[in-house]
Amino acid sequence: MNYLVVDSEFNRKNYPTLIGKVLDTPPAYAEVRKFDGKAYYGLFLVNWQYGGYSYIEQDLSKKPELWPRGSADYASPDEVIRIAQKYGIPEISLAGGYWQQLGYKGYGQKVSIPGAQKALYEAREKQWGVAPTIGLPKETEGENTVGARVIKTLATKTINDITYEQMSRIVRRLGRMSKTDRGIPKRVADVLADEIGPQKALQYIDKALAAGQIMAKEYDEMRAALLLPMPRAEIPAPTIRRMAADLAQGQERLRQDFRKLTGQGQAAFRKPFEAVDKDVKKMRKALGL
Secondary structure (H helix, E strand, O other), X not given: OOEEEOOOHHHHHXXXXXXXXXXXXXXXXXXXXXXXXXXXXXXXXXXXXXXXEEEEEOOOOOOHHHOOEXXXXXXXXXXXXXXXXXXXXXXXXXXXXXXXHHOOOOOOEEEEHHHHXXXXXXXXXXXXXXXXXXXXXXXXXXXXXXXXXXXXXXXXXXXXXXXXXXHHHHXXXXXXXXXXXXXXXXXXXXXXXXXXXXXXXXXXXXXXXXXXXXXXHHHHHHHHHHHOOOOHHHOOHHHHHHXXXXXXXXXXXHHHHHHHOOOHHHXXXXXXXXXXXXXXXXXXXXXXX
């Protein structure tokens, strides 16, 4: 098994020369992640227009120290942030002195992904007078489908934790769908999964439900569509906690209903309720609870 030594605050202090290297046996306390295929490190933003990153590609015909490496110095800032989100890279550098104009330290200052999104938004606002916005498609005016509400949520930045480029693509795709399709939660969930990945889509619909942008029934259908193809290990922890809470509440309601029954009623429903309890135990085990 190969491990990539990640670019983190701990590694910068204790293992600065190992960052970006792939090792069979890394130091015991170094922060690493399993490496298979392609890995990115050293992500940075220069200004509202450019960013960059370094990467390493796996080549099993060679020793790890001979694997191809490369870098991009004029990448789109949205691409840099998207790579950080996809590969779980927690920090991005604000490179150079440009960022000092916006109140940041710059010159390699490390910020979180939300921090990088905020800095990029402020940079574009400074450059263009106003940060780019997304207009609501005319096709969705006065419409109350789940797709139209998702479009409104994205366009008005009520829940803004994805890139502008991703927002634009989602809004365009939902706007081009028929009104009937925009009213089908599964179709909307499929678009979200295509554009931002099922894990991020699950986090988004959690926030959308909490903000009152989608209804509970719509949330359940969208969550089911997103979870079905996902391996258990990739389901976000907040989603599992919510599923566990829903499971426990449903089981408790069934038990309360069972207690209200008397005599022959309890006898008739005892076996079905016992079967439900067994199913709940299996589901809890499948969720790792």
